[in-house]
Each structure stands twice: as structure tokens, then as C-alpha cells.
Amino acid sequence: MKITAAVSVGPNTDFALEEVTLESPRDHEVLVEITGVGLCHTDIAARDGVYGLPYPLVLGHEGSGVVIEVGANVSKVGPGDHVALSFNSCGKCTSCTKGSPAYCLEFVAYNYIGSRPDGSNPLGGFGDAELHGHFFGQSSLATHAMASERNVVKIDKSIPLELVGPLGCGIQTGAGAIMRSMSAPEGSSLLVLGAGPVGLAAVLGAVVQKCSTIIVSEPHAGRRALALELGATHALDPADGPLPEQVRGIIAGGADFAFDTTGNVAVIKAAIESMAVNGMLGLVGVPKDFSVELPINIVATMQAGLTIKGIVEGDSDPDVFIPELLDLYKAGRFAFDKMITTFPLSKINDAVTAQHNGEVTKVVLLNN
Ligand SMILES: [Zn+2]
Ligand SMILES: [Zn+2]
Numbered sequence: 492m493k494i495t496a497a498v499s500v501g502p503n504t505d506f507a508l509e510e511v512t513l514e515s516p517r518d519h520e521v522l523v524e525i526t527g528v529g530l531c532h533t534d535i536a537a538r539d540g541v542y543g544l545p546y547p548l549v550l551g552h553e554g555s556g557v558v559i560e561v562g563a564n565v566s567k568v569g570p571g572d573h574v575a576l577s578f579n580s581c582g583k584c585t586s587c588t589k590g591s592p593a594y595c596l597e598f599v600a601y602n603y604i605g606s607r608p609d610g611s612n613p614l615g616g617f618g619d620a621e622l623h624g625h626f627f628g629q630s631s632l633a634t635h636a637m638a639s640e641r642n643v644v645k646i647d648k649s650i651p652l653e654l655v656g657p658l659g660c661g662i663q664t665g666a667g668a669i670m671r672s673m674s675a676p677e678g679s680s681l682l683v684l685g686a687g688p689v690g691l692a693a694v695l696g697a698v699v700q701k702c703s704t705i706i707v708s709e710p711h712a713g714r715r716a717l718a719l720e721l722g723a724t725h726a727l728d729p730a731d732g733p734l735p736e737q738v739r740g741i742i743a744g745g746a747d748f749a750f751d752t753t754g755n756v757a758v759i760k761a762a763i764e765s766m767a768v769n770g771m772l773g774l775v776g777v778p779k780d781f782s783v784e785l786p787i788n789i790v791a792t793m794q795a796g797l798t799i800k801g802i803v804e805g806d807s808d809p810d811v812f813i814p815e816l817l818d819l820y821k822a823g824r825f826a827f828d829k830m831i832t833t834f835p836l837s838k839i840n841d842a843v844t845a846q847h848n849g850e851v852t853k854v855v856l857l858n859n
Pocket of ligand 2: 531532533534552660661
């Protein structure tokens with residue numbers, strides 16, 4: 492079939508909206524007409540070559556939409572079902588079989604190589620060039636995407652379908668980090684570094700967990716205001732002074748949990764100095780240079796009994812966690828929609844600029 496896709500043609504180059512082709516689903520695949528797709532920092536990093544993916548390439552990994560066709564072996568969903576698309580996983584490795592698909596041993600092959608794990612691609616029709624995709628098992632910056640049975644989650648039809656795509660990556664990452672990876676208990680204190688969509692989702696998760704003190708550190712005034720609206724108890728401007736002093740001015744003993752979305756070594760070091768004894772630091776921010784290392788004082792880490800935890804996708808099992816988040820949303824306890832601004836897919840490049848400049852927090856691109 493013919494579809495329209497936002498094609499990445501090279502680093503630091505605008506997306507090009509092009510008519511291309513998409514095959515019919517294979518046995519375990521699910522063809523989805525995309526209603527909305529979130530724009531995640533990972534898409535822009537991938538467009539700009541950070542993951543070393545081949546061009547031309549279709550990105551997009553926070554899609555939602557309506558199933559229009561399924562492969563012969565698919566039983567989980569059928570035509571007409573509303574679905575959110577999430578990351579893909581193999582379903583067979585030790586992580587997947589333990590219910591931890593975010594740590595799938597085949598995660599890269601299923602999400603980050605620009606094709607299906609076997610090297611083939613359902614996309615085509617882009618001149619003579621091989622068109623790469625299957626990004627996070629979807630490539631949903633398009634009118635249609637080929638997902639797999641494992642990475643579609645059926646959504647209740649009462650929920651605004653166009654908004655649920657970000658639950659499949661950025662929102663489940665932030666909320667899951669607090670609710671699942673670190674399981675912050677009621678009454679605990681949390682420091683969130685960065686109030687982009689992932690940090691704000693962490694704030695929402697911390698409110699669900701009934702954390703008593705939720706401190707956000709964020710340079711952008713508009714995002715600090717949104718953090719407070721979503722339930723942060725304090726929003727700090729890093730320009731107002733050293734972070735440990737600011738945090739200890741609020742809680743003298745330091746924060747029980749810290750969550751970094753920046754990937755910035757100086758910020759992470761300041762966060763460690765802001766933490767309480769027996770605190771836990773969660774890391775999801777990805778540095779531009781994958782070889783960056785974190786210098787940690789061994790003795791101070793021991794003496795403070797700190798735990799440093801790497802986190803992928805908030806330890807989510809999307810089939811379990813996305814419905815849980817949507818139940819909270821319906822109960823008025825998880826207002827993730829407050830951070831979303833919609834743009835038509837045709838305005839994707841304007842949306843990238845607006846998100847980059849901080850004019851909007853989380854973009855969802857609509858197909859209408
Ligand atoms: Zn696996
Ligand atoms: Zn993402």
C-alpha cells in the first residue's frame with residue numbers, strides 16, 4: 492500500500508514528507524493506521540546520527556492508532572482495535588520471559604538497527620534507495636506503521652487515542668522509573684533533574700506513589716511552572732545556586748531518590764551530593780557521546796550506602812503498565828495530557844523547532 496512518511500535523509504536535516512510503500516503484515520505483524528505519534532528526543536538523536544542508523548530512514552516510536560490488518564498468527568488484536576505502540580522485544584530471552592522486556596537481550600536488534608531483526612524492511616518505494624525503518628518495531632512518523640503483536644497494547648475506546656502514543660516510551664519511562672524501577676514509597680522524597688516530558692512523567696509517577704517532597708531542577712521557567720502544576724512541591728532554577736545547597740535547604744538530610752533525565756555528568760554529580768543516606772539514583776538521560784563515564788568517589792558512595800540504578804523504559808512491561816497508567820488517567824490521577832501540544836504531521840519540522848526551543852513540552856503529531 493501507499494503511505495506518507497516523514498523520511499530522515501541525513502543528520503541535522505529536516506524530515507521530508509514523502510509518499511512511500513508499506514508491505515502487508517507478516518505472520519506476527521500488525522498494520523496500524525497512525526492517529527497520533529509523539530516526538531521523542533530519541534527520534535531527533537536518531538535522525539542526527541547518534542545511533543548510527545542508515546539513511547534514508549523512517550523514525551517514530553510513540554505511535555497510536557487503529558489496527559487495519561493483522562498477520563496470520565496474531566490473536567492479541569484485530570482490525571478496528573485501538574492500540575498504543577511501544578518498544579519491541581523478542582519474547583524468548585531470559586529478560587522477556589521474566590516480564591522485563593525493557594532489558595530484552597535482543598533489544599538493539601528489535602528496535603535500533605533500521606530493519607527487522609532479519610535485516611528486511613516492510614518499507615519501500617523511495618526511489619532506488621533501500622528505505623530503512625522498523626524503529627522500535629514501528630517507524631510511526633507516518634500515516635501507517637508495521638508493528639508486531641508483542642509491541643501493540645489494546646486501548647479502551649473511551650480514551651483519546653491520538654494522545655496515548657507517548658505512554659509507549661517517554662511517559663512510561665518517567666513514571667515507571669519512580670513507580671517500578673525505584674518503587675519510591677509513600678512519604679519519600681524525590682529530586683528530578685530536568686523537566687522535559689520524561690522528568691514531568693516522573694513527577695506524575697511520584698504523585699501516584701504519594702512521595703511527600705518532589706523537587707524538580709530545571710532551567711526553563713515554563714517547565715518549572717508546569718512541574719508545579721503537575722504536582723512537584725518545589726521547582727528549582729539551577730542558576731540560583733549549587734544544587735546540593737538548594738536541595739538541602741528544603742530537606743536537610745537530602746533526597747531519598749534522585750532521577751536524572753539529563754545525561755550530564757556535572758548535573759549527576761550535583762545530584763549525588765544532594766542525596767540522603769541510603770538514597771537511590773536512577774539514570775535515564777542519554778549523553779550525546781555514548782563513551783561518557785561517571786566519576787564516582789568509591790568511599791563516599793559506600794559511606795552513604797548509595798544505589799545507582801540504570802533504567803530502560805521505566806522497567807515497563809507495556810501490556811501491564813500502559814493500562815495501569817490509563818486507569819490512573821481515567822481516575823484523574825495521571826494528567827499526562829497536560830504536557831502535550833499537537834501539530835499536524837505535515838508540520839513536523841516546525842514541531843521539532845518548537846520542542847527544541849522549549850516553546851512546547853511534548854509534541855504529538857496528528858494524522859487528520
Ligand atoms: Zn527478549
Ligand atoms: Zn522515546
